Amino acid sequence: MKQFFITVAGVFAGLMLFFVVIPFVLIMIVAASVGSKPVTPSNTVLELDLRAGLTDQTPSNPFASFGGSGLSTIQIVDTLAQAQEDDAVKVLLLRLPEGGMTPAAADEIRQAVQRFKTFNKRVIAHSQGLNPVGAVISTYMVGGAASELWMQGTARFEATGLSSETLFLGRAFERFGVDPEFEQRYEFKNAVNQYTQSDYTAAHREAATAWMLSVHDSAVGNIARDRRIQPAVLKTTLEAGPYSAQQALSLKLIDKIGEVEQAEAEAKRLAGDNAEIVSFSDYASTKGERNGSGSGAIAIVGGEGAILTGAGDTGFGSGAAIASDATAEALYDAIEDDGVKAIVFRVSSPGGSPTASEQILAAVRAAKAAGKPVVVSMGDYAASGGYWISSEADWIVAQPSTITGSIGVFGGKFVLSDALGRFGVDMREISVGGEFANAYSPVEPFTPEQRATFAASMDQTYEEFVTRVARGRKLPVERVREIARGRVWTGAQARGLGLVDQLGGLNEAVNKAKALAEIPADTSVRFKRYPAPQNPFEALSDIFGVSSEAARALVMVGGVMSDPQAQSVMRQVQAERMRGQGATVLADQPLR
Incomplete structure (x- = not known):
């Protein structure tokens, strides 16, 4: 009986979380988003933090990336294009990730930073380390486009190359009785190899090495141009690493050593009197999407x-x-x-x-x-x-x-009956109809006829x-x-x-x-x-299955309830009610 009540309480708590707490949090978020927008200070340092990761595009549903950084490559490019023409924005402060960035995203952000600088504006990039995780050379490329690249004194400079790992399951599948039956067109379509091989095939290694060299050479070339170093010299210097921050400074791979607070102070000094740091997301919310004024x-x-x-x-x-x-x-x-x-x-x-x-x-x-x-x-x-x-x-x-x-193209199936049988699990199948009806069943391998038909479709x-x-x-x-x-x-x-x-x-x-x-x-x-971006009301409507008008009403209620004057009135009403019941209430006690 005790366990029953514990289960019921758990279910009730889950339902409360899903139907009350989460909707309330979303409503308050939307209420905040439809409030007044902040004013950009006259001397602004725009801070772009790249450490939380990026999507390529901003989703049309504002809640689709809930829990992520909320920034996209396209939004960054679009917002920087507006900031470069905004007289209030004097300096861009970049916070670099310690690991790698997606190379193409780094290319696009670097180009946007370069355009920003052409408007006689300064860019300071700060790194707390460049660790050999992913395409860290691409992260260094973005930092190298800045007017000044700072690094924390205790950090390591380890942008020495580019590496990639592939997990091959061929031997494990063979050991445990999993039979991967796939067709691929052709030898370079190597997504199948991780299931069928224990190492790179010659074609797989050739293609992977070629694109990695292309990415690396492109990044090194861009860094060399931006930092005015001969490409061959830079390549030799990078590959001889890794380095401490002090060594990187002496080799002119970075410009200054300092904590991020020091970089922020320098950015504010460059921006002018009473300069303030504004987060990229806050600034973007004041601008919206870039738009022109033409008829087309x-x-x-x-x-x-x-x-x-x-x-x-x-x-x-x-x-x-x-x-x-x-x-x-x-x-x-x-x-x-x-x-x-x-x-x-x-x-x-x-x-x-x-x-x-x-x-x-x-x-x-x-x-x-x-x-x-x-x-x-x-x-x-x-x-x-x-x-x-x-x-x-x-x-x-x-x-x-x-x-x-x-x-x-590739396709196929995994035959699992042998693997499951080793653990006492028996899988059987029944099919009716034509010869191909059970072709994709995980119980049996393709018959020769099924294999031929499937290969023909590939x-x-x-x-x-x-x-x-x-x-x-x-x-x-x-x-x-x-x-x-x-x-x-x-x-x-x-x-x-x-x-x-x-x-x-x-x-x-x-x-x-x-x-x-x-x-x-x-x-x-x-x-x-x-697709047209959804406003928060439309998004709430899709999530909770209510009309956009009802969602708007909920948001407005949330906005009113978060307003200080409304809270004060509600406190007074509650106090009067409780006095009538013989209770004592402090006038400034917040609503619970």
């Missing part, structure tokens, strides 16, 4: 994450995904908007479903048929399905370190992919087969192969879209984002 518009259609069929998940914390229904609809909405003259399709995806990819590509074709040029701006990744949906655009722009290509998908690339890039099919075979390329490599037209970021993509739409380069244009 450029549509910015966003797509980030794995490519899936369906309409997508709008709940908080749901993460990023490219849902085929939602993304295709966004493209069609841009097509139907008479004010939109061209479309910039921002793609950051490692791939996904071929059918979902084809649905989105059909919408890209429809835009071109409607006379609206489509320019793809590739983010961190645009590989496999990410390249499929990009392949027939009018123009493709990628960062030098964007991971793209992977023109290939061949068909691969040929469809190759055909779309050949048509979109105006390349002979045989040439595409030669450079495809599932191989991953960086943006810099892909440009040399004809898979990418131009190196750059969203700014370059917008400029090309204007040119293709025959809009003069010096003409201001409006930006229209698709």
Whole structure:
């Protein structure tokens, strides 16, 4: 009986948390967001903290990245573009992560920092260490673009190269009786290898080494230019590390040693009298999205994450995904908007479903048929399905370190009956219908006939992919087969192969879209984002299944209840009520 009541109490507590506490917290967050916006001080140091990680794009649902940093590469680029023309913003203070950054994101942020500096503004970057985790060379590249790069005195400078690890499960699967049955097209489509191999195949090692060298060389070249060091000298110096902060300073790899508080004090001194530090998120909230004033518009259609069929998940914390229904609809909405003259399709995806990819590509074709040029701006990744949906655009722009290509396909299943049987678990299956009905069952391996049918479907998908690339890039099919075979390329490599037209970021993509739409380069244009960002009321409506009007009412109640004057009135009402009951209440006691 005691355990029963404990269980009931636990269930009740969970229900209270889900239906009362979480909604209340969300309501208070939204109430705060719709309040008055802060005023930017006349001498502002804008602080951009990159340590919490980034997404490529800001999700249309404000609660989708609940618990994350809330910053995206595109938001940073957009906000810095506004800050560079804001006379109140004098200095940018960058807080660098200790580990690596996604190389393409680092490329785009570095370019934005360089544009910011051209407006006679200073940038101070501070590092608490550059540790060899991920692409730390990319982190150093962002710091190297600053006017001054500071490092904490006890920190280590370990940006000596680039490394990547792959976990191979082939021997473990063999030991425990797991049978991975996969088809891949072709030898460079190496996602399958982690299940079937115990080491890199020759093709896998060749492709991985090539893209890593490309990323590393690109970063070293950018750092050398920004810090005015000969590339060969810088490369030799970096690879001879690691170093202490004092050694890095003597080698001119950094500019100053100091605590972050000292860097903040220097930034405020440079900004002028009574300078204040303003967080990047707070400043961005005062600006909103960058927009022009012209009559024509450029549509910015966003797509980030794995490519899936369906309409997508709008709940908080749901993460990023490219849902085929939602993304295709966004493209069609841009097509139907008479004010939109061209479309910039921002793609950051490692791939996904071929059918979902084809649905989105059909919408890209429809835009071109409607006379609206489509320019793809590739983010961190645009590989496999990410390249499929990009392949027939009018123009493709990628960062030098964007991971793209992977023109290939793989699929299969795991046969688990033997593995489970070793633990006394028996799996059996019953099927009716045709020979292929149980083809994907984990109980038995493919029959020869099933394997042949499945392999034929892989061949068909691969040929469809190759055909779309050949048509979109105006390349002979045989040439595409030669450079495809599932191989991953960086943006810099892909440009040399004809898979990418131009190196750059969203700014370059917008400029090309204007040119293709025959809009003069010096003409201001409006930006229209698709899918349109949800306001907090619409997001609450989706999360809790209420109308947006009801959500607005809840938020307004939350806003009123958080207002000091309203709280004072409520305290007085409560005090009068309790006096009538013979109780004593302190006048300034907060409501519980």
